[in-house]
Amino acid sequence: MKFATYCADGNAFYGAVTNTGMIALNGDFPQWPTLLDVVQNDGLAELAAAAEGKAVTHTDFAYEMVLPNARRILCVGVNFPDRNAEYKDGSEQPKYMSLFPRFASGFTGHNQPLIRPPESPQLDYEGEVAIVIGKGGRRIAQADAYDHIAALTLCNEGTIRDWVRHAKFNVTQGKNWDKSGAIGPWLVPFTDAAQLDDARIITRVNGEVRQDDVLARMMHPIRREIEYISTFMTLEPGDIIVTGTPTGSGARLDPPQFLKPGDVVEIEVNGIGTLRNTIEDEAQ
Template sequence: MKFATFTSGGKTFYGAVTDTGMIALNDAFPEWPTLFDAVQADGLATLAQAAEGKPVTHTGVQYEMVLPNARRILCVGVNFPDRNAEYKDGSEQPKYMSLFPRFASGFTGHDRPLIRPPESHQLDYEGEVAIVIGKGGRRIPQANAYDHIAALTLCNEGTIRDWVRHAKFNVTQGKNWDKSGAIGPWLVPFTEAAQLDEARIITRVNGEVRQDDVLSRMMHPVRREIEYISTFMTLEPGDIIVTGTPTGSGARLDPPQYLKPGDVVEVEVAGIGTLRNTVEDEAL
């Protein structure tokens, strides 16, 4: 079963996703007013039970960023060998992973537009798998890392390329423009290692494949990400880790091909789904 945050009639709900519409579950769980609260309470299995056999309550909805009140989002950068080679600096595989924070305000939902700001037209795409922590912990060993994952989702980690170069060693300002990226469409409960170990991520722009790789080639696998991050901070339920993007982003093409209004970007992983977004200029 899949779970989403959505808007209908000017109100925000969360619930189970079906082929014909949504089953809203907010009213059944007043102690969990948002999907984030349900994740924090280890409640996805309970939500699935509650949705079983229930009729669809909403159709024609708008998807929101799947956890719009997520408190902490950490992104792993340059995590595929071909991405490392793109930098053409002769560096070997790095011993430690690159990390940076993103904030929920920088993301929109499935089938919603990514926003290109007037300050820069270098809006780029990065298709990635994101994991949602379900059980917190500190200094989590790799052998136990998957026990701490509640769910999987997809991310288009949209980036304003020239703004990641505004400082000597800082990418934060290029990574956090409002609604420059997307997370969704939904959460898929994590139940077996194959969901990650055998995952293949494909990113298309206007139907053209731009990124295509498998997570098993990541320089820092998800188990290592959880181990490393939990060394310096206590992971908490509801934390999101965006695990890394393959080669093929627009900035690395010759010539570069940045997103423009009217483009359609799709990030697809079998077993999770497809995250689709259009592109619009910011309305001033």
């Protein structure tokens, strides 16, 4: 079963995704006002049980960022071998992973437009798997790491490329433009290691495959990401880790190909789904 945050009739809901529409479930769980509250209280199984046999409540709706009130979103950069080579700096595979924060305001939902700001035409795409922490912990061993995952989702980690080079030591300002990326469409409960170990990411722009790789090739696998991040910070239920993008982003093509209004970006991962977004210029 899949769970989403969405809007309908001017109101916010969360619920179960079906082939014909949404089953609103937030009214059944007043103690959990948002889907983030559900995750933080290990409630996805209760949501699934509540949805059984229920009728669809909404067929006309709009997806929101799946956890729009997420407190912490941490992204892993340059995490595939070919991606490291794209930088053409002669560097070896890094011993430690690159990390940076993103904030929920920088993301929108499935089928919503990514927003290109007037300050730069260099809006780029990055297709990634995102994991949602379900059980907190500190100094989590790799052998136990998957026990701490509640759910999986997808991320288009949209980036304003020239703004990641405004400073010497960080990329934060290029990674946090309002609605420049997307997370969704939904949460898929994590129940089996194969959901990650056998996952393949494909990113298409206007139907053309731009990124195509498997998570098994990550330089820093997801078990290692959880171990490393939890060394210096206590992971908490509801934290999101965006795990890394393959080679093929627009900035690394020759010539570079950045996103423009009218483009359609689709990120597909087997077993999770497809995250689709259009591109629009920011309204002035």
